Amino acid sequence: MMGKKDLKTYAENTWCPGCGNFGILNALMASIEDLNEEDGIEPERFVLASGIGCHAKIVDYVNVNSFYSIHGRVAPTISGIKLANPELVVIGHAGDGDAYGEGIAHLIFAAKRNINVTFIVHDNRVYGLTTGQFTPTSPTGFKGRSTPKGSPEEPFNPLELLLSAGATFVARGYTAHMKRLTALIKAAVRHHGFSFIEVLQPCFTFFNTYKFYNEQVYDLFDKGHDPKDLGAALEMAREWSYGMDGRVATGIFYQVQKPTYEERLLGERIPVGMNPGRLEAVLKAHT
Amino acid sequence: MAKRVGIEVSIAIAEAAKLARSEVIPAYPITPQTHIVEHLSEFVASGELDAEFIPVESEHAAMSCCCGSSAAGARTFTSSSSQGLSLMSEILYIPSTMRLPIVMVVANRALSAPISIWNDHQDIMVQRDIGWIQTFAENGQEAFDLTLHAFRVAEDRRVSLPMIVNIDGFTLSHVIEPIEILSQEEVDGYLPPFKPRYKLDPKKPITMGPVGIPEVYTEAKMAHSEAIKASKRVIIKAWQEFADMFGRQYNPVETYRCEDADVMLVTMGSISETAMTAVDKMREAGQQVGLVRIRLWRPFPSQEFRRAAGKAKVLAVIDRCLPPGAVCGPVGAELRSLFYKVPGSPKIFSFVAGLGGRDVTVERFEEIVDKARAYAKKRPRELFEVIGVREK
Numbered sequence: 001m002m003g004k005k006d007l008k009t010y011a012e013n014t015w016c017p018g019c020g021n022f023g024i025l026n027a028l029m030a031s032i033e034d035l036n037e038e039d040g041i042e043p044e045r046f047v048l049a050s051g052i053g054c055h056a057k058i059v060d061y062v063n064v065n066s067f068y069s070i071h072g073r074v075a076p077t078i079s080g081i082k083l084a085n086p087e088l089v090v091i092g093h094a095g096d097g098d099a100y101g102e103g104i105a106h107l108i109f110a111a112k113r114n115i116n117v118t119f120i121v122h123d124n125r126v127y128g129l130t131t132g133q134f135t136p137t138s139p140t141g142f143k144g145r146s147t148p149k150g151s152p153e154e155p156f157n158p159l160e161l162l163l164s165a166g167a168t169f170v171a172r173g174y175t176a177h178m179k180r181l182t183a184l185i186k187a188a189v190r191h192h193g194f195s196f197i198e199v200l201q202p203c204f205t206f207f208n209t210y211k212f213y214n215e216q217v218y219d220l221f222d223k224g225h226d227p228k229d230l231g232a233a234l235e236m237a238r239e240w241s242y243g244m245d246g247r248v249a250t251g252i253f254y255q256v257q258k259p260t261y262e263e264r265l266l267g268e269r270i271p272v273g274m275n276p277g278r279l280e281a282v283l284k285a286h287t
Numbered sequence: 288m289a290k291r292v293g294i295e296v297s298i299a300i301a302e303a304a305k306l307a308r309s310e311v312i313p314a315y316p317i318t319p320q321t322h323i324v325e326h327l328s329e330f331v332a333s334g335e336l337d338a339e340f341i342p343v344e345s346e347h348a349a350m351s352c353c354c355g356s357s358a359a360g361a362r363t364f365t366s367s368s369s370q371g372l373s374l375m376s377e378i379l380y381i382p383s384t385m386r387l388p389i390v391m392v393v394a395n396r397a398l399s400a401p402i403s404i405w406n407d408h409q410d411i412m413v414q415r416d417i418g419w420i421q422t423f424a425e426n427g428q429e430a431f432d433l434t435l436h437a438f439r440v441a442e443d444r445r446v447s448l449p450m451i452v453n454i455d456g457f458t459l460s461h462v463i464e465p466i467e468i469l470s471q472e473e474v475d476g477y478l479p480p481f482k483p484r485y486k487l488d489p490k491k492p493i494t495m496g497p498v499g500i501p502e503v504y505t506e507a508k509m510a511h512s513e514a515i516k517a518s519k520r521v522i523i524k525a526w527q528e529f530a531d532m533f534g535r536q537y538n539p540v541e542t543y544r545c546e547d548a549d550v551m552l553v554t555m556g557s558i559s560e561t562a563m564t565a566v567d568k569m570r571e572a573g574q575q576v577g578l579v580r581i582r583l584w585r586p587f588p589s590q591e592f593r594r595a596a597g598k599a600k601v602l603a604v605i606d607r608c609l610p611p612g613a614v615c616g617p618v619g620a621e622l623r624s625l626f627y628k629v630p631g632s633p634k635i636f637s638f639v640a641g642l643g644g645r646d647v648t649v650e651r652f653e654e655i656v657d658k659a660r661a662y663a664k665k666r667p668r669e670l671f672e673v674i675g676v677r678e679k
Binding site: 016052068070072101104130131133136146281 | 314316317318320321324325328329331333340342344345346374399402601630
């Protein structure tokens with residue numbers, strides 16, 4: 001039996017005190033533990049991948065296989081990993097600047113293909129690592145370092161976008177609601193298809209949204225939302241348009257079963273033809 | 288003459304782009320370039336600079352946006368670094384052959400993997416052949432001056448080519464130096480308003496960037512190649528005028544204590560200043576050592592380099608870039624080609640140093656000179672050598 005201690009690494013944590021990333025890290029570790037205990041998924045079968053940004057340090061902090069990729073390129077990286085060995089449980093992490101900026105085309109295509117991976121966006125709605133510029137989900141008028149007069153653009157609504165792109169699991173979590181976030185990550189990993197979780201993550205240093213989210217976040221489950229209903233999911237996604245007002249729904253917006261990309265492409269075949277969990281050997285064999 | 292002020296080099300570069308009256312600035316943040324574009328966005332927001340600052344979604348978009356804005360006839364500036372510059376790569380070849388005089392400052396930084404935000408020249412060496420004019424700054428004042436010079440040269444109608452000013456990331460971008468900031472009147476006197484050779488003009492419609500069928504592609508590329516070669520005269524003249532107006536002289540190749548030197552170090556960028564200290568120290572110890580610094584990288588100043596270094600017995604070339612599997616570093620390779628079969632030319636040894644932020648100290652330069660002297664007596668086994676590798 002593994003414990004949380006086994007999932008920790010020796011890497012020193014360099015997130016700012018109060019960073020929402022801690023909530024995601026803790027929820028992720030709890031999910032890996034539970035998935036091990038409840039579903040028998042060995043930690044060795046997990047692969048985490050990240051982009052570039054504050055979120056990306058998460059791969060340094062969790063003691064499972066990981067691939068620190070490039071800004072915006074998490075979706076194709078995890079698609080490659082999953083296609084080479086569909087027995088791996090692949091979780092991609094990206095920031096909002098990363099996934100919705102440079103990486104937006106990749107994200108849409110991963111959803112369109114319905115590849116069986118989990119994609120977690122650490123959406124703090126600001127570029128944290130480059131110290132405070134606006135991103136595709138910053139509210140209109142956001143005064144960041146590249147927009148001192150305020151952002152002149154409307155923010156993206158990533159949930160609406162992903163629902164339209166064909167994602168078969170679309171959810172939103174909040175870092176301060178750890179237990180609910182853990183449940184979402186577990187559900188996303190268990191979902192057979194492309195699972196998208198947008199996590200509202202306050203950036204304590206450059207865009208502190210704790211007060212707003214604490215007041216406005218509620219759970220769709222309490223509302224009796226039917227996640228099989230695409231129309232209702234779109235309606236709920238449109239309820240909040242990433243401004244600084246209005247109610248903010250969290251939970252599973254949409255979940256349906258459709259054939260996955262690797263099933264359509266590979267059938268039963270596993271390209272690497274190796275035991276799961278030995279990513280190091282796979283990488284060695286292919287370099 | 289204006290007073291020197293203590294100012295971060297990135298801010299000084301932003302000041303230069305402001306004083307140049309940049310009109311469109313599309314940019315995406317990346318360390319260590321961020322301060323440059325951030326300050327420009329502040330100038331635009333405060334009304335100090337009447338320009339459009341476009342915080343785009345990627346560097347690929349930034350460079351595409353620059354092409355559009357320059358084609359429409361606006362003075363266009365941007366800045367990038369490392370992975371960001373690489374992401375621009377697809378677009379970088381386009382404004383040069385299309386003769387769009389965009390000015391870009393590149394805060395030089397290593398490339399992944401492993402991830403590194405620190406300084407070397409690998410990012411720009413990947414882009415060696417994009418057909419942009421390229422200069423290297425050694426200190427903050429040069430970064431400021433060369434940025435103004437870049438607008439002047441790029442937009443000259445005899446040149447009409449995009450231009451990159453390379454500054455070392457962190458080593459220059461993040462340090463505060465005493466820099467003389469020119470006044471608006473002085474800059475206006477040096478840099479006339481942008482009058483593009485071609486632009487997208489409703490009154491006189493033209494097609495930009497059409498297909499180059501095999502019958503014309505070679506000629507289009509040849510025209511570009513000739514244009515960049517011919518730009519050297521304008522580059523030098525613009526430096527001369529800068530010297531006449533502001534008293535600071537720049538040359539395509541600079542020498543330091545090269546008189547009677549049998550061994551000459553060859554450098555680019557900010558390590559040149561450490562190299563000068565090393566040369567002084569070795570000169571004091573009675574060694575005949577000099578330093579040649581390449582300021583103009585593209586077009587390569589062949590004549591000037593031969594004149595500066597042709598009399599050396601040994602050249603110890605320092606590359607800030609390690610090209611795996613290559614014969615030697617890119618600067619080393621350039622110089623070997625330059626001197627190939629030239630009678631009496633120096634022996635050239637290629638050293639790679641200062642990768643990913645590794646400091647190149649005075650002692651390293653001494654080590655390089657010692658090794659170059661030894662190799663001149665007995666050929667080294669390898670054609671290039673990485674300096675300062677930790678073995679434990």
